[in-house]
Amino acid sequence: MSTRTHRLTRTTGLALSTILAAGATLALATPAFASPLSSPNNSSGVSGTGTGPTLAELQAKGAAAISQREAQLTTLAGRLAAAPGCDAQGAVGAEISNDGPALRALGAKLAAAGETLAQARVDYAAIFTNYRVYLVVTPQASTTAACGHIEMVAAILTGDEATLGARVAAARSAGANMSGAQAALQDMAAKVADATAHGNQAYSTLASIVPDKGDKAIEASNAEAVVTAHADLVTAHADLSAAYQDARTVVAALKAVHP
Amino acid sequence: MNSATSIHQSQSATGAQSRAIRLIATLLAPAALLCACGGRTPAPAGPPASAAGGPAAAGASSTPSGAGSAVAVSTPSTADGPILGAAVPSTPAAPAGLTQRTDDIEADLAQVFTHLSSAGHDLQAGPAEAASDPRG
Numbered sequence: 001m002s003t004r005t006h007r008l009t010r011t012t013g014l015a016l017s018t019i020l021a022a023g024a025t026l027a028l029a030t031p032a033f034a035s036p037l038s039s040p041n042n043s044s045g046v047s048g049t050g051t052g053p054t055l056a057e058l059q060a061k062g063a064a065a066i067s068q069r070e071a072q073l074t075t076l077a078g079r080l081a082a083a084p085g086c087d088a089q090g091a092v093g094a095e096i097s098n099d100g101p102a103l104r105a106l107g108a109k110l111a112a113a114g115e116t117l118a119q120a121r122v123d124y125a126a127i128f129t130n131y132r133v134y135l136v137v138t139p140q141a142s143t144t145a146a147c148g149h150i151e152m153v154a155a156i157l158t159g160d161e162a163t164l165g166a167r168v169a170a171a172r173s174a175g176a177n178m179s180g181a182q183a184a185l186q187d188m189a190a191k192v193a194d195a196t197a198h199g200n201q202a203y204s205t206l207a208s209i210v211p212d213k214g215d216k217a218i219e220a221s222n223a224e225a226v227v228t229a230h231a232d233l234v235t236a237h238a239d240l241s242a243a244y245q246d247a248r249t250v251v252a253a254l255k256a257v258h259p
Numbered sequence: 260m261n262s263a264t265s266i267h268q269s270q271s272a273t274g275a276q277s278r279a280i281r282l283i284a285t286l287l288a289p290a291a292l293l294c295a296c297g298g299r300t301p302a303p304a305g306p307p308a309s310a311a312g313g314p315a316a317a318g319a320s321s322t323p324s325g326a327g328s329a330v331a332v333s334t335p336s337t338a339d340g341p342i343l344g345a346a347v348p349s350t351p352a353a354p355a356g357l358t359q360r361t362d363d364i365e366a367d368l369a370q371v372f373t374h375l376s377s378a379g380h381d382l383q384a385g386p387a388e389a390a391s392d393p394r395g
Protein backbone atom coordinates (compact mmCIF):
# COMPACT_ATOMS: atom_id res chain seq x y z
CA MET A 1 0.00 0.00 0.00
CA SER A 2 1.42 3.39 -0.90
CA THR A 3 1.92 6.10 1.70
CA ARG A 4 -0.85 8.16 0.14
CA THR A 5 -3.31 5.30 0.17
CA HIS A 6 -2.36 4.52 3.74
CA ARG A 7 -2.95 8.11 4.74
CA LEU A 8 -6.32 8.16 3.00
CA THR A 9 -7.33 4.96 4.70
CA ARG A 10 -6.28 6.32 8.05
CA THR A 11 -8.12 9.57 7.50
CA THR A 12 -11.18 7.71 6.34
CA GLY A 13 -11.06 5.52 9.41
CA LEU A 14 -10.82 8.53 11.70
CA ALA A 15 -13.66 10.30 9.97
CA LEU A 16 -15.84 7.21 10.14
CA SER A 17 -15.07 6.92 13.82
CA THR A 18 -16.25 10.49 14.25
CA ILE A 19 -19.48 9.72 12.47
CA LEU A 20 -20.06 6.63 14.53
CA ALA A 21 -19.36 8.58 17.70
CA ALA A 22 -21.82 11.23 16.61
CA GLY A 23 -24.38 8.55 15.90
CA ALA A 24 -23.91 7.12 19.36
CA THR A 25 -24.29 10.55 20.90
CA LEU A 26 -27.41 11.10 18.86
CA ALA A 27 -28.85 7.79 19.94
CA LEU A 28 -28.41 8.84 23.54
CA ALA A 29 -29.94 12.20 22.81
CA THR A 30 -33.02 10.79 21.13
CA PRO A 31 -35.21 10.71 24.25
CA ALA A 32 -34.54 14.39 24.74
CA PHE A 33 -35.88 15.02 21.25
CA ALA A 34 -39.18 13.41 22.18
CA SER A 35 -39.61 15.54 25.27
CA PRO A 36 -40.62 18.81 23.58
CA LEU A 37 -43.76 17.11 22.35
CA SER A 38 -45.01 16.78 25.89
CA SER A 39 -43.50 20.00 27.15
CA PRO A 40 -45.74 22.82 28.37
CA ASN A 41 -43.90 24.99 25.86
CA ASN A 42 -45.30 22.91 23.04
CA SER A 43 -48.17 25.25 22.34
CA SER A 44 -48.89 27.83 19.73
CA GLY A 45 -47.70 30.56 22.07
CA VAL A 46 -51.15 32.16 22.16
CA SER A 47 -52.44 33.01 25.57
CA GLY A 48 -55.81 31.61 26.46
CA THR A 49 -56.62 34.52 28.73
CA GLY A 50 -58.00 37.85 27.85
CA THR A 51 -54.64 39.43 28.41
CA GLY A 52 -53.00 37.72 25.42
CA PRO A 53 -51.31 39.37 22.48
CA THR A 54 -53.06 41.99 20.46
CA LEU A 55 -54.12 41.46 16.87
CA ALA A 56 -51.09 43.35 15.60
CA GLU A 57 -48.79 41.27 17.77
CA LEU A 58 -50.35 38.05 16.53
CA GLN A 59 -50.02 39.16 12.95
CA ALA A 60 -46.36 40.05 13.42
CA LYS A 61 -45.57 36.82 15.27
CA GLY A 62 -47.49 34.84 12.69
CA ALA A 63 -45.58 36.39 9.81
CA ALA A 64 -42.28 35.63 11.51
CA ALA A 65 -43.29 32.03 12.25
CA ILE A 66 -44.39 31.48 8.66
CA SER A 67 -41.19 32.97 7.27
CA GLN A 68 -39.16 30.74 9.57
CA ARG A 69 -41.10 27.68 8.39
CA GLU A 70 -40.74 28.54 4.75
CA ALA A 71 -36.98 28.67 5.23
CA GLN A 72 -37.06 25.33 6.98
CA LEU A 73 -39.11 23.81 4.16
CA THR A 74 -36.52 25.04 1.67
CA THR A 75 -33.80 23.37 3.71
CA LEU A 76 -35.79 20.14 3.81
CA ALA A 77 -36.45 20.23 0.08
CA GLY A 78 -32.72 20.46 -0.55
CA ARG A 79 -32.02 17.63 1.85
CA LEU A 80 -34.58 15.38 0.22
CA ALA A 81 -33.43 16.29 -3.28
CA ALA A 82 -29.97 14.96 -2.43
CA ALA A 83 -31.34 11.49 -1.74
CA PRO A 84 -34.94 11.06 -2.89
CA GLY A 85 -34.77 7.32 -3.52
CA CYS A 86 -36.98 6.21 -0.65
CA ASP A 87 -39.75 8.67 -1.49
CA ALA A 88 -40.67 6.85 -4.67
CA GLN A 89 -44.32 7.86 -4.39
CA GLY A 90 -43.36 11.45 -3.70
CA ALA A 91 -45.48 11.68 -0.55
CA VAL A 92 -42.94 13.55 1.54
CA GLY A 93 -41.78 15.68 -1.36
CA ALA A 94 -45.36 16.72 -2.10
CA GLU A 95 -45.93 17.64 1.53
CA ILE A 96 -42.88 19.90 1.49
CA SER A 97 -43.96 21.47 -1.80
CA ASN A 98 -47.55 22.06 -0.68
CA ASP A 99 -46.88 23.40 2.79
CA GLY A 100 -45.06 26.52 1.64
CA PRO A 101 -47.89 27.97 -0.45
CA ALA A 102 -50.47 26.91 2.12
CA LEU A 103 -48.59 28.67 4.88
CA ARG A 104 -48.24 31.79 2.76
CA ALA A 105 -51.99 31.79 2.15
CA LEU A 106 -52.61 31.43 5.87
CA GLY A 107 -50.23 34.32 6.51
CA ALA A 108 -52.11 36.47 4.03
CA LYS A 109 -55.38 35.66 5.75
CA LEU A 110 -53.89 36.47 9.14
CA ALA A 111 -52.64 39.80 7.87
CA ALA A 112 -55.86 40.73 6.09
CA ALA A 113 -57.65 43.92 7.09
CA GLY A 114 -60.83 42.14 8.15
CA GLU A 115 -59.14 39.69 10.50
CA THR A 116 -60.58 39.72 14.02
CA LEU A 117 -58.59 38.97 17.14
CA ALA A 118 -60.58 35.78 17.75
CA GLN A 119 -59.97 34.55 14.21
CA ALA A 120 -56.33 35.61 14.37
CA ARG A 121 -55.84 33.37 17.38
CA VAL A 122 -57.24 30.42 15.45
CA ASP A 123 -55.18 31.16 12.37
CA TYR A 124 -52.05 31.73 14.37
CA ALA A 125 -52.44 28.38 16.13
CA ALA A 126 -53.01 26.71 12.77
CA ILE A 127 -49.52 27.76 11.62
CA PHE A 128 -48.18 25.22 14.07
CA THR A 129 -50.80 22.53 14.60
CA ASN A 130 -51.99 22.20 11.00
CA TYR A 131 -48.55 21.94 9.45
CA ARG A 132 -46.10 20.79 12.10
CA VAL A 133 -43.17 21.80 9.95
CA TYR A 134 -40.77 21.08 12.78
CA LEU A 135 -42.38 18.21 14.63
CA VAL A 136 -43.62 16.20 11.64
CA VAL A 137 -42.26 17.39 8.29
CA THR A 138 -38.69 17.86 9.47
CA PRO A 139 -38.34 14.31 10.84
CA GLN A 140 -40.15 12.97 7.79
CA ALA A 141 -37.86 14.71 5.32
CA SER A 142 -34.68 13.97 7.25
CA THR A 143 -35.61 10.34 7.70
CA THR A 144 -36.50 10.00 4.03
CA ALA A 145 -33.22 11.59 2.96
CA ALA A 146 -31.21 9.38 5.32
CA CYS A 147 -33.13 6.39 3.98
CA GLY A 148 -32.20 7.49 0.46
CA HIS A 149 -28.51 7.63 1.32
CA ILE A 150 -28.77 4.24 2.97
CA GLU A 151 -30.46 2.86 -0.12
CA MET A 152 -27.64 4.18 -2.32
CA VAL A 153 -24.98 2.76 -0.03
CA ALA A 154 -26.74 -0.60 0.04
CA ALA A 155 -26.85 -0.69 -3.76
CA ILE A 156 -23.14 0.09 -4.07
CA LEU A 157 -22.12 -2.41 -1.42
CA THR A 158 -24.33 -5.11 -2.91
CA GLY A 159 -22.53 -4.76 -6.22
CA ASP A 160 -19.16 -4.66 -4.52
CA GLU A 161 -19.98 -7.74 -2.48
CA ALA A 162 -20.57 -9.69 -5.70
CA THR A 163 -17.40 -8.36 -7.31
CA LEU A 164 -15.29 -9.00 -4.25
CA GLY A 165 -16.79 -12.46 -3.89
CA ALA A 166 -15.63 -13.38 -7.38
CA ARG A 167 -12.14 -12.05 -6.72
CA VAL A 168 -11.87 -13.84 -3.40
CA ALA A 169 -12.97 -17.06 -5.12
CA ALA A 170 -10.31 -16.55 -7.77
CA ALA A 171 -7.67 -16.01 -5.11
CA ARG A 172 -8.79 -19.17 -3.34
CA SER A 173 -8.61 -21.12 -6.57
CA ALA A 174 -5.04 -19.97 -6.93
CA GLY A 175 -4.22 -21.31 -3.49
CA ALA A 176 -4.48 -18.24 -1.28
CA ASN A 177 -5.98 -18.47 2.20
CA MET A 178 -8.99 -16.17 2.04
CA SER A 179 -10.93 -17.40 5.05
CA GLY A 180 -10.91 -13.98 6.73
CA ALA A 181 -12.11 -12.29 3.56
CA GLN A 182 -14.87 -14.85 3.13
CA ALA A 183 -16.12 -14.26 6.66
CA ALA A 184 -16.06 -10.51 6.06
CA LEU A 185 -18.03 -10.97 2.84
CA GLN A 186 -20.70 -13.01 4.60
CA ASP A 187 -21.03 -10.39 7.32
CA MET A 188 -21.11 -7.66 4.68
CA ALA A 189 -24.05 -9.25 2.89
CA ALA A 190 -25.96 -9.75 6.12
CA LYS A 191 -25.34 -6.18 7.27
CA VAL A 192 -26.44 -4.69 3.95
CA ALA A 193 -29.66 -6.72 4.01
CA ASP A 194 -30.40 -5.68 7.59
CA ALA A 195 -29.66 -2.03 6.83
CA THR A 196 -31.99 -2.05 3.84
CA ALA A 197 -34.80 -3.51 5.91
CA HIS A 198 -34.35 -0.98 8.71
CA GLY A 199 -34.04 1.94 6.31
CA ASN A 200 -37.25 1.02 4.52
CA GLN A 201 -38.98 0.45 7.83
CA ALA A 202 -37.98 3.90 9.01
CA TYR A 203 -39.45 5.50 5.91
CA SER A 204 -42.66 3.48 6.16
CA THR A 205 -43.08 4.45 9.78
CA LEU A 206 -42.93 8.17 9.09
CA ALA A 207 -44.28 8.57 5.57
CA SER A 208 -47.88 8.23 6.65
CA ILE A 209 -47.96 10.43 9.75
CA VAL A 210 -49.91 13.68 9.51
CA PRO A 211 -50.00 16.93 11.51
CA ASP A 212 -52.07 16.49 14.65
CA LYS A 213 -54.17 19.68 14.28
CA GLY A 214 -54.29 19.91 18.03
CA ASP A 215 -55.21 16.26 18.67
CA LYS A 216 -53.03 15.17 21.57
CA ALA A 217 -53.40 11.47 20.81
CA ILE A 218 -52.13 11.96 17.26
CA GLU A 219 -49.36 14.19 18.54
CA ALA A 220 -48.24 11.46 20.91
CA SER A 221 -48.37 8.72 18.29
CA ASN A 222 -46.43 10.92 15.89
CA ALA A 223 -43.74 11.43 18.51
CA GLU A 224 -43.54 7.70 19.04
CA ALA A 225 -43.24 7.10 15.31
CA VAL A 226 -40.40 9.62 15.04
CA VAL A 227 -38.46 7.91 17.82
CA THR A 228 -39.05 4.46 16.31
CA ALA A 229 -37.97 5.56 12.84
CA HIS A 230 -34.90 7.24 14.21
CA ALA A 231 -33.88 4.06 16.01
CA ASP A 232 -34.29 2.10 12.77
CA LEU A 233 -32.07 4.56 10.95
CA VAL A 234 -29.40 4.43 13.62
CA THR A 235 -29.38 0.64 13.24
CA ALA A 236 -29.22 0.88 9.45
CA HIS A 237 -26.38 3.37 9.63
CA ALA A 238 -24.42 1.17 12.03
CA ASP A 239 -25.03 -1.84 9.78
CA LEU A 240 -23.68 -0.07 6.74
CA SER A 241 -20.71 1.29 8.62
CA ALA A 242 -19.89 -2.29 9.57
CA ALA A 243 -20.41 -3.45 5.99
CA TYR A 244 -18.09 -0.67 4.82
CA GLN A 245 -15.40 -1.94 7.18
CA ASP A 246 -16.04 -5.50 5.97
CA ALA A 247 -15.42 -4.36 2.41
CA ARG A 248 -12.17 -2.72 3.44
CA THR A 249 -11.14 -5.94 5.15
CA VAL A 250 -11.69 -7.86 1.92
CA VAL A 251 -9.82 -5.28 -0.12
CA ALA A 252 -6.91 -5.49 2.29
CA ALA A 253 -6.93 -9.29 2.02
CA LEU A 254 -6.85 -9.11 -1.77
CA LYS A 255 -4.01 -6.62 -1.65
CA ALA A 256 -2.09 -8.89 0.68
CA VAL A 257 -2.38 -11.68 -1.86
CA HIS A 258 -1.13 -9.42 -4.59
CA PRO A 259 0.22 -6.13 -3.29
CA MET B 260 17.91 -28.89 -41.46
CA ASN B 261 21.45 -28.29 -42.57
CA SER B 262 24.03 -26.47 -40.48
CA ALA B 263 23.98 -23.29 -42.60
CA THR B 264 20.26 -22.91 -42.17
CA SER B 265 20.59 -23.60 -38.49
CA ILE B 266 23.25 -20.93 -38.07
CA HIS B 267 21.19 -18.45 -40.07
CA GLN B 268 18.13 -19.08 -37.94
CA SER B 269 20.20 -18.86 -34.82
CA GLN B 270 21.56 -15.50 -35.89
CA SER B 271 18.06 -14.31 -36.77
CA ALA B 272 16.81 -15.40 -33.40
CA THR B 273 19.68 -13.63 -31.68
CA GLY B 274 18.90 -10.44 -33.60
CA ALA B 275 15.24 -10.69 -32.73
CA GLN B 276 16.04 -11.28 -29.09
CA SER B 277 18.31 -8.26 -29.04
CA ARG B 278 15.53 -6.13 -30.46
CA ALA B 279 13.17 -7.59 -27.90
CA ILE B 280 15.50 -6.83 -25.02
CA ARG B 281 15.90 -3.24 -26.23
CA LEU B 282 12.13 -2.88 -26.51
CA ILE B 283 11.57 -4.25 -23.02
CA ALA B 284 14.27 -1.97 -21.64
CA THR B 285 12.55 1.00 -23.25
CA LEU B 286 9.20 -0.02 -21.84
CA LEU B 287 10.53 -0.67 -18.37
CA ALA B 288 12.58 2.51 -18.02
CA PRO B 289 9.68 4.78 -16.94
CA ALA B 290 8.39 2.04 -14.69
CA ALA B 291 11.74 1.77 -12.96
CA LEU B 292 11.75 5.53 -12.50
CA LEU B 293 8.26 5.44 -11.00
CA CYS B 294 9.17 2.64 -8.66
CA ALA B 295 12.30 4.45 -7.56
CA CYS B 296 10.17 7.50 -6.73
CA GLY B 297 7.75 5.48 -4.66
CA GLY B 298 5.01 5.54 -7.26
CA ARG B 299 2.68 2.66 -7.94
CA THR B 300 3.86 -0.22 -10.01
CA PRO B 301 2.39 0.22 -13.47
CA ALA B 302 -0.38 -2.09 -14.49
CA PRO B 303 0.27 -4.80 -17.03
CA ALA B 304 -0.03 -3.52 -20.57
CA GLY B 305 -2.00 -6.51 -21.77
CA PRO B 306 -5.51 -7.59 -20.89
CA PRO B 307 -6.20 -8.76 -17.33
CA ALA B 308 -5.88 -12.45 -16.74
CA SER B 309 -9.62 -12.84 -16.45
CA ALA B 310 -10.08 -11.47 -19.96
CA ALA B 311 -7.50 -13.79 -21.46
CA GLY B 312 -8.35 -17.10 -20.00
CA GLY B 313 -8.66 -16.23 -16.34
CA PRO B 314 -7.13 -18.29 -13.58
CA ALA B 315 -6.52 -21.10 -16.07
CA ALA B 316 -3.64 -19.03 -17.41
CA ALA B 317 -1.74 -19.44 -14.17
CA GLY B 318 1.91 -20.24 -14.75
CA ALA B 319 1.88 -19.01 -18.32
CA SER B 320 4.49 -16.37 -17.62
CA SER B 321 7.35 -18.83 -17.44
CA THR B 322 6.23 -21.16 -20.20
CA PRO B 323 4.51 -19.32 -22.97
CA SER B 324 2.50 -21.46 -25.31
CA GLY B 325 1.40 -18.89 -27.82
CA ALA B 326 -2.34 -18.30 -28.10
CA GLY B 327 -4.13 -18.06 -24.76
CA SER B 328 -1.12 -17.06 -22.71
CA ALA B 329 -1.91 -13.99 -20.69
CA VAL B 330 1.61 -12.95 -19.83
CA ALA B 331 3.94 -14.51 -22.42
CA VAL B 332 7.11 -12.51 -22.05
CA SER B 333 10.21 -14.43 -21.14
CA THR B 334 10.79 -16.52 -24.26
CA PRO B 335 9.34 -15.18 -27.48
CA SER B 336 8.23 -17.88 -29.85
CA THR B 337 8.59 -15.78 -33.00
CA ALA B 338 10.62 -12.78 -33.99
CA ASP B 339 8.54 -9.74 -32.98
CA GLY B 340 4.83 -10.53 -32.76
CA PRO B 341 4.47 -11.85 -29.23
CA ILE B 342 6.88 -9.28 -27.86
CA LEU B 343 4.96 -6.28 -29.15
CA GLY B 344 1.67 -7.63 -27.90
CA ALA B 345 2.92 -9.17 -24.72
CA ALA B 346 2.15 -7.96 -21.25
CA VAL B 347 4.95 -6.71 -19.04
CA PRO B 348 4.42 -8.28 -15.65
CA SER B 349 5.03 -5.90 -12.77
CA THR B 350 5.63 -8.69 -10.28
CA PRO B 351 6.58 -11.80 -12.19
CA ALA B 352 6.54 -13.97 -9.09
CA ALA B 353 2.82 -13.43 -8.44
CA PRO B 354 0.66 -16.23 -9.79
CA ALA B 355 -1.71 -15.21 -12.56
CA GLY B 356 -5.30 -14.98 -11.38
CA LEU B 357 -4.34 -12.94 -8.34
CA THR B 358 -3.56 -9.84 -10.31
CA GLN B 359 -6.98 -8.25 -9.93
CA ARG B 360 -6.87 -4.69 -8.78
CA THR B 361 -9.08 -3.17 -6.12
CA ASP B 362 -9.10 0.41 -7.37
CA ASP B 363 -12.69 0.10 -8.56
CA ILE B 364 -13.89 -1.12 -5.18
CA GLU B 365 -11.96 1.57 -3.37
CA ALA B 366 -13.57 4.22 -5.56
CA ASP B 367 -16.96 2.76 -4.64
CA LEU B 368 -16.05 2.80 -0.97
CA ALA B 369 -15.21 6.48 -1.23
CA GLN B 370 -18.77 7.04 -2.46
CA VAL B 371 -20.10 4.85 0.30
CA PHE B 372 -18.25 6.93 2.84
CA THR B 373 -19.74 10.13 1.42
CA HIS B 374 -23.28 8.76 1.56
CA LEU B 375 -22.77 7.41 5.06
CA SER B 376 -21.57 10.84 6.13
CA SER B 377 -24.64 12.43 4.58
CA ALA B 378 -26.94 9.92 6.25
CA GLY B 379 -25.21 10.60 9.55
CA HIS B 380 -25.73 14.33 9.02
CA ASP B 381 -29.42 13.82 8.28
CA LEU B 382 -29.73 11.64 11.35
CA GLN B 383 -28.34 14.43 13.47
CA ALA B 384 -30.00 17.36 11.75
CA GLY B 385 -33.55 16.01 11.81
CA PRO B 386 -33.99 15.75 15.58
CA ALA B 387 -31.94 18.86 16.26
CA GLU B 388 -34.01 21.00 13.90
CA ALA B 389 -37.28 19.44 15.00
CA ALA B 390 -36.51 20.43 18.58
CA SER B 391 -35.44 23.94 17.61
CA ASP B 392 -38.99 25.32 17.70
CA PRO B 393 -41.09 23.78 20.47
CA ARG B 394 -44.24 25.27 18.97
CA GLY B 395 -43.91 22.63 16.27
